[in-house]
Amino acid sequence: MRLTRDPLYIATVCGVGMGSSLILKMTVEDALRELGIPGRVEHMDLSSVRSARVDVIVAQPLHTEELKGLNALVIPVTNFLDKEGIKRALVTRLREVGWIAE
């Protein structure tokens, strides 16, 4: 899958930036690999992501609500272990903003 932004820089985010976001990072990396999307994924906490220049933010809905004003594509995910669900969410949102080169 080709993207207009290549490679994609993705932040997985949680409150402390050590646990949940790291689990999510692993799942998002696996999802990207299977989709064939080149991307770099870093896990971080809520305050760090505000000053990070990232293309995409993936986090629990509880956190994405707080991050809506940021200049990044924000993708809420409820189940951090659901690789197939995360693949669907990524493709849907990337297509919506026109970042997937058709």
Place this chain on the structure above:
Amino acid sequence: MVVQRLAARRAVQVENWEEAARAAGALLVELGCATPNYVERMSALVREQGPYMVLAPGLALLHARPEDGGLAPGLAVITLAQPVSFGHPENDPVDLILAFASPNAQDHLDLLARLARALQNGLDLQLRQSESESEMLERLHTALESHVCF
């Protein structure tokens, strides 16, 4: 890498999520991975930041910050006799608690990366279905040692 600091308890009786967090945290203290203050801070983080640590249906990953009293990387797992509510809109009720400690921001990375892969491959179900604590520990050891990530 050999993950040595692991603990597990099965069908633990608790009334609410705070008791569940304390039960898992007590195992981290027994392992020598965390101080009692670290365990207190695990619950405080849930209260302060909301239940985002319930990161999949029925599963909570609890921890505090290294400076709260993390002594060594380690992982404690408990299954609950009766599920508890953390107040997560979609992933409640929770019957599997994973708690970890780390002395700094790096030493747990390998452990958690392996844990993530193992959970994706069904470790959560294996832990829930285990019929003894030794079976839980064996499944943890097997899963965490066989998933090389970095």
